[in-house]
Amino acid sequence: MHHPIEHWLAQTLAVGGSDLHLSAGVAPMARVLGQLQTLDTQAVDNTCLQEHMQALLPDWLTAQDHDSAVAIAGLGRFRVNVFAQARGWSSVWRCIPERIPSLQAVNAPACVTAWLSQAHGLLLVTGATGSGKSTTLAAMLAHLNRTQALHILTLEDPIEFVHTSQRSLVQQRNVPGHSANFAQALRAALRQDPDVMLVGELRDLETIQLALRAAETGHLVLASLHTRSASQTIERLVDIFPGDHKALVRQQLSLSLLGVVHQVLCTSADGKRRMAAHEVLYATPAVRNLIRENKTAQLPNALQTGAQHGMQTLAQSLAQQVAQGLITADEAQRHADG
Numbered sequence: 001m002h003h004p005i006e007h008w009l010a011q012t013l014a015v016g017g018s019d020l021h022l023s024a025g026v027a028p029m030a031r032v033l034g035q036l037q038t039l040d041t042q043a044v045d046n047t048c049l050q051e052h053m054q055a056l057l058p059d060w061l062t063a064q065d066h067d068s069a070v071a072i073a074g075l076g077r078f079r080v081n082v083f084a085q086a087r088g089w090s091s092v093w094r095c096i097p098e099r100i101p102s103l104q105a106v107n108a109p110a111c112v113t114a115w116l117s118q119a120h121g122l123l124l125v126t127g128a129t130g131s132g133k134s135t136t137l138a139a140m141l142a143h144l145n146r147t148q149a150l151h152i153l154t155l156e157d158p159i160e161f162v163h164t165s166q167r168s169l170v171q172q173r174n175v176p177g178h179s180a181n182f183a184q185a186l187r188a189a190l191r192q193d194p195d196v197m198l199v200g201e202l203r204d205l206e207t208i209q210l211a212l213r214a215a216e217t218g219h220l221v222l223a224s225l226h227t228r229s230a231s232q233t234i235e236r237l238v239d240i241f242p243g244d245h246k247a248l249v250r251q252q253l254s255l256s257l258l259g260v261v262h263q264v265l266c267t268s269a270d271g272k273r274r275m276a277a278h279e280v281l282y283a284t285p286a287v288r289n290l291i292r293e294n295k296t297a298q299l300p301n302a303l304q305t306g307a308q309h310g311m312q313t314l315a316q317s318l319a320q321q322v323a324q325g326l327i328t329a330d331e332a333q334r335h336a337d338g
Helices: 005-014 046-056 111-116 133-147 182-189 205-216 230-239 243-256 285-292 296-305 314-323 329-337
Strands: 019-023 029-032 035-038 065-072 076-085 088-096 121-126 151-156 169-174 196-199 220-225 257-267 274-282
Touching: 005 019, 005 029, 005 046, 005 088, 046 088, 111 121, 111 133, 111 257, 121 133, 121 205, 121 230, 121 243, 133 151, 133 196, 133 220, 133 257, 151 182, 182 196, 182 205, 196 205, 205 220, 205 243, 220 230, 230 243, 230 257, 230 274, 230 296, 243 257, 243 285, 257 314, 257 329, 274 296, 274 314, 285 296, 314 329
Parallel strands: 121 220, 121 257, 151 169, 151 196, 196 220
Antiparallel strands: 019 029, 019 088, 029 035, 065 076, 076 088, 257 274
16 A cells, blocks of 8 residues: 555545445455445555554554544544454544434434434434444434534444534543443433433443433433344343343333334435435334333334334335335345345
8 A cells, every 4th residue: 555544535535435444465445335346456555554544543552453533634534443354454444424414314214303302211223334323313413402402412432423512512422431331431421410312332231221221210312223123122122131130121111212213224226325214113102012011023013003103114114215216126125135
């Protein structure tokens, strides 16, 4: 690699890429509309890559894995993961848009606005890695920041979108960094007088427990989770807990859950952009009852028949986008099978 990393980041942005992959021993690659494409014939040199990373990432230690976010003048903000591999160093640079998109721009389901006007409860955004969960959460937070006077506290790993306080006071904490871990940061958050908490990811029992407690005690909690459907999300949250705790967790969830937005990113029919399709679970009294009574197997049926509450299955969302000519039938099928 003769060019500095900035050169490849500029190239990635120029081709509309979401991620840049710099891996010692192979050519630089960018992910464009979900597919990897090569940016050059020349392989990346390991020593060169290491020098450039040390120059750009002041807190980069030669650890096996490193996660951070960095702003580069003239280019923007990037989430970076650095890792060691068989040929040397690798780094992945996720491009974070400068402008936080609106709920309309991320095609957010209509019921999201109603959920965000609630004083407390748990709102979950789920999906696979790279399905745009962070972007949807950022759009939700920006909506709150613009429309209400609240204290919004975010716990992120790392901080991606930077929110400037508007009507609300927004404080963003990097975890680890500003706090040792998510559980510790959440425990402290309950003493920091927040109205809204954003938890980057619900990844362990203690974090889920604290997020549920926060939602129960008068806070609006927004969080993300890696799951394959809205109904699987409920099962995943309960399954993490030992047997004797499951009934209590189901009870807590049935009381505090507002809804689940599960999303996938599809390539548009014209091949020029990516757009989200959503499965939407609305915590109606019937849905709360199914959660409490451990009848999550019936949730997909509730989704299919809950259109008047704004609910929809992923299949319904995909079919609607095909009917509107936004995505092809092949693209819809690919995500339905996934």
